[in-house]
Amino acid sequence: MTSTAALRRRSLFAVAAAPLAAPAVAQSNWPTNSIRFIGLFPPGGGTDILSRLWCIKMSEITGQQFVVENRAGSAGNIGTEVIARANPDGNTIGLASVAPLGIGPTLYSRLPFNPSRDFSYVSGLWQLPNLLVLNNDVPARSVPELIALLRANPGKYAYASSGSGTTVHISGEMFKTMAGVDMLHVPYRGAAPAHVDIQGGRVHMIFDNIPQGLALHREGKVRALAVTGAQRSPVAPEIPTMSEFLPGFEINSWGGVMGPAGMPRPIIERLNALTKQSLESDDLKRRFLENGATPWYTTPEEFASYRAANEAALAPIIRASGARVD
Known part of the structure; x- marks a missing residue:
């Protein structure tokens, strides 16, 4: 027969364990409310147009609003810092861009974020x-x-x-x-x-x-x-x-989606899967291509690796140009 003390211990264990399981369920159903998407550049530019097209499609797929908030300035560094400092609960995500994450580490003597440490990379969105x-x-x-x-x-x-x-x-x-x-x-x-x-x-x-x-x-x-x-x-x-005319001349803009470091893995995987679904939709592919962009899906790991490799590839070009911002 089970003792009263043993039953009490089991009851206490069940109460303590229950809150740990609940967030995983919520994360697998993400998003459960509207999502703030931090844009890095002013309204009306190419990356802003593409960001809004993706957010519209994500709103259609999820039934929750993906709202673009433009935080422009310093070649995307201002908005990128906003993403880095956001609560990693999945309610604030934003644009990952070549400007602050591929070019910025070499061009700027100081950045208010570390591209390798401060973000949860989710997926690429386009090459342009x-x-x-x-x-x-x-x-x-x-x-x-x-x-x-x-x-x-x-x-x-x-x-x-x-x-x-x-x-x-x-x-x-x-x-x-x-x-x-x-x-x-x-x-x-x-x-x-x-x-x-x-x-x-x-x-x-x-x-x-x-x-x-x-x-x-x-x-x-x-x-x-x-x-x-x-x-x-x-x-x-x-x-x-x-x-x-100039052999070897090649540079592309790219954009992706990321959040702050520490986003729960279930949310990253859910957002990645929804992004894949959005980029495979015929209407979004058509709209991207109409704007000169190639849809670009990656896994989170592929995206993080691409960013690091892009930074390394651009560094000697930037240094050779003499461009530098202190």
């Missing part, structure tokens, strides 16, 4: 080349003509970026180094105001993410010369790659 576009009054209609023009007029022309440390900036620095030309870098707070000044002739060109630049090119407001990916873009196969 940049597009070189010019003000229509610049007298160059091809990359060779542009190189010749810049070499004949050192320091006369300026290129814009959506901020120091972005792939838009580093694309320009790579071009300067590989083409042997001298241009002034003019950073903006996002690509949208930069495009206004390019169309107005106050700055001459930009290596922007493909969606906005391609739309303006097709409207006749700017002139597109080349994409920065290894292959021509399927949305604009008529536009050559930079590597057709």
